[in-house]
Amino acid sequence: RDDIDEVAEPPGFPPPPESGRETQQLIDVNPPRGTRDFPPEDMRLRNWLFQQFREVSRILSFEEVDFPVLESEALFIRKAGEEITQQLYNFEDKGGRRVVLRPEITPSLARLVIKQGKSVSLPLKWFTIGQCWRYERMTRGRRREHYQWNMDMIGVPRVRAEAELVNAIVLLFERLGITSSDVGIRVSSRKVLQAVLQMYAIPECLFAEVCVIVDKLGKITKEEVEKELMSAGVTSEAVKGIVEVLSLASLDKLEAVLGADVEAIADLKKLFSLAEHYGYSQWITFDASVVRGLAYYTGIVFEAFDREGKLRAICGGGRYDQLLSTFGSDDIPACGFGFGDAVIVELLKEKGLLPDLGRQVDDIVFPLDEELEGQASMVASALRRKGHSVDLVEDKRLKWVFKHAERVNASRLILVGNSEWQRGMVRVKVLSTREEYETKIDELS
Numbered sequence: 258r259d260d261i262d263e264v265a266e267p268p269g270f271p272p273p274p275e276s277g278r279e280t281q282q283l284i285d286v287n288p289p290r291g292t293r294d295f296p297p298e299d300m301r302l303r304n305w306l307f308q309q310f311r312e313v314s315r316i317l318s319f320e321e322v323d324f325p326v327l328e329s330e331a332l333f334i335r336k337a338g339e340e341i342t343q344q345l346y347n348f349e350d351k352g353g354r355r356v357v358l359r360p361e362i363t364p365s366l367a368r369l370v371i372k373q374g375k376s377v378s379l380p381l382k383w384f385t386i387g388q389c390w391r392y393e394r395m396t397r398g399r400r401r402e403h404y405q406w407n408m409d410m411i412g413v414p415r416v417r418a419e420a421e422l423v424n425a426i427v428l429l430f431e432r433l434g435i436t437s438s439d440v441g442i443r444v445s446s447r448k449v450l451q452a453v454l455q456m457y458a459i460p461e462c463l464f465a466e467v468c469v470i471v472d473k474l475g476k477i478t479k480e481e482v483e484k485e486l487m488s489a490g491v492t493s494e495a496v497k498g499i500v501e502v503l504s505l506a507s508l509d510k511l512e513a514v515l516g517a518d519v520e521a522i523a524d525l526k527k528l529f530s531l532a533e534h535y536g537y538s539q540w541i542t543f544d545a546s547v548v549r550g551l552a553y554y555t556g557i558v559f560e561a562f563d564r565e566g567k568l569r570a571i572c573g574g575g576r577y578d579q580l581l582s583t584f585g586s587d588d589i590p591a592c593g594f595g596f597g598d599a600v601i602v603e604l605l606k607e608k609g610l611l612p613d614l615g616r617q618v619d620d621i622v623f624p625l626d627e628e629l630e631g632q633a634s635m636v637a638s639a640l641r642r643k644g645h646s647v648d649l650v651e652d653k654r655l656k657w658v659f660k661h662a663e664r665v666n667a668s669r670l671i672l673v674g675n676s677e678w679q680r681g682m683v684r685v686k687v688l689s690t691r692e693e694y695e696t697k698i699d700e701l702s
C-alpha cells in the first residue's frame with residue numbers, strides 16, 4: 258500500500274549483519290506513557306522554578322522535608338470518590354505489599370508528623386518539592402506525573418496559618434513577575450457547606466463526599482452535579498440550598514443567609530483583615546463556590562486562578578484539621594497547599610515571562626597542539642580547584658572553539674600554546690571585552 262511511509266532505517270542502527278554483532282532492534286527511546294524527560298534546557302527551567310519555590314519557602318522560614326515517592330496504598334484509601342484516589346498508581350510489590358506511587362504529598366507529611374509525635378514542638382512549618390503520580394487511562398493523554406511544591410503549617414488552629422500560606426503564594430507570583438491583574442486567589446471555607454448541610458439535616462458522614470462532588474461545579478454541568486448529589490443521598494431541597502449558597506458573591510450576602518455566628522464567616526473576615534496587613538488584599542477574593550476536590554479539607558480552602566480563565570487552577574490548598582485522626586492519631590490542626598509544575602509554566606508562557614536561561618561556563622581551556630593535552634589538563638584542573646567551571650576542549654579547530662565559547666556563554670578562553678608554555682605562560686582571551694593577555698600559569702585566577 259502506498260500510504261505506508263517507508264520507515265527509513267535509522268542511521269547506524271541496527272548494525273549491518275555482516276558486522277558480526279547481533280542485530281538489535283532499536284529500543285523505544287521515549288519515556289513511559291505520561292512521563293517526561295528533562296533534557297538540559299528543560300532542566301534549567303525546572304531548576305529555576307524550583308529555586309523560586311525554595312527561596313519563598315526560606316523567606317517564610319519553612320524547613321525542607323522529603324518522603325519516599327513509594328508509599329503504602331493504605332495512606333490513600335479514601336471513600337469520598339475523589340479523582341485522585343480513583344487513579345492511584347498502585348501495585349503489589351515482590352513482598353506482596355500493596356504500594357502506590359504517591360498521588361499527593363499531604364498524607365505522607367501527616368504520617369511523618371504522627372511518627373515524630375512528641376519529639377517535635379509545634380508549630381511545624383515544612384515544605385517539599387516532590388514528584389506525584391496518577392494512573393490515568395491514556396484516553397485523555399494527560400500526564401501521569403508532575404512535580405508539586407507543598408507548604409504545610411502544622412499545629413496552628415487559627416487563620417494566621419492560612420494567611421501565611423497565602424503570603425507565600427503571593428510572594429512566589431511576585432517573584433515570577435505575575436501580578437494581581439494576571440492572577441487571583443479565590444478563598445472560601447468548607448464550613449459554609451457544612452452549615453448548609455446542617456440546615457438540611459444532611460448527615461455529617463456525607464460531608465467529604467458532597468465537597469468532592471460540589472468541586473466539580475464548573476467542570477461538569479450543574480445538572481450532573483445535582484444528579485451526583487442526589488445519588489449520594491442529598492435531598493433535592495438541600496441540593497437547591499447548596500447551589501444557592503455557593504453562588505453567593507459576597508461575605509455579607511453569605512452572612513445574611515447563614516447568620517453571623519457561623520464560624521466560616523468569622524474565619525473569612527479574619528483572613529481578609531489579615532490580608533490588609535500583609536498587603537496582599539488585591540490578590541484574594543471571596544468565592545463561595547470554592548471547595549477544592551480533596552476529601553480531607555475541613556475549613557478555609559483557596560486556589561489561585563488566571564483571571565483570563567484559560568487555565569486550570571495554578572495551585573490550591575486549605576485547612577485539614579482532621580486528617581491525622583483518619584490515621585488513628587490524635588488530631589493536630591494543619592493547613593497547606595500544593596503548587597504543580599505544569600500550569601504555572603503555561604501561565605508564564607502566556608504572559609511572556611519565561612526566563613531566558615542559557616548555559617554559563619567560566620573558562621574554556623584549549624590546547625593549540627595535541628601534545629599539549631597534558632598541560633591543558635593541568636590548567637583546567639588548577640582552575641577547577643579554584644571553583645571555576647571549566648570546559649576542557651580538544652580535537653576541535655580553533656574556529657569551532659570560538660563558536661562554542663559563544664554558545665556556552667564562556668567568560669574566558671584559555672589557550673595553551675607551545676611558545677607560551679615554553680615561557681611558563683598561557684594566553685587568555687576575555688570574551689566580553691575582547692581583551693587578550695598572557696599570564697603565568699600559577700597566576701591564573
Ligand SMILES: CC(=O)Nc1cnc2ccccc2c1
Pocket residue numbers: 341360361389390391400401402403597599600
Ligand atoms: C497539568 C498536570 O500535569 N497535572 C497533573 C499531572 N500529573 C499528576 C499526577 C498526580 C496527581 C496530579 C497530577 C496532575
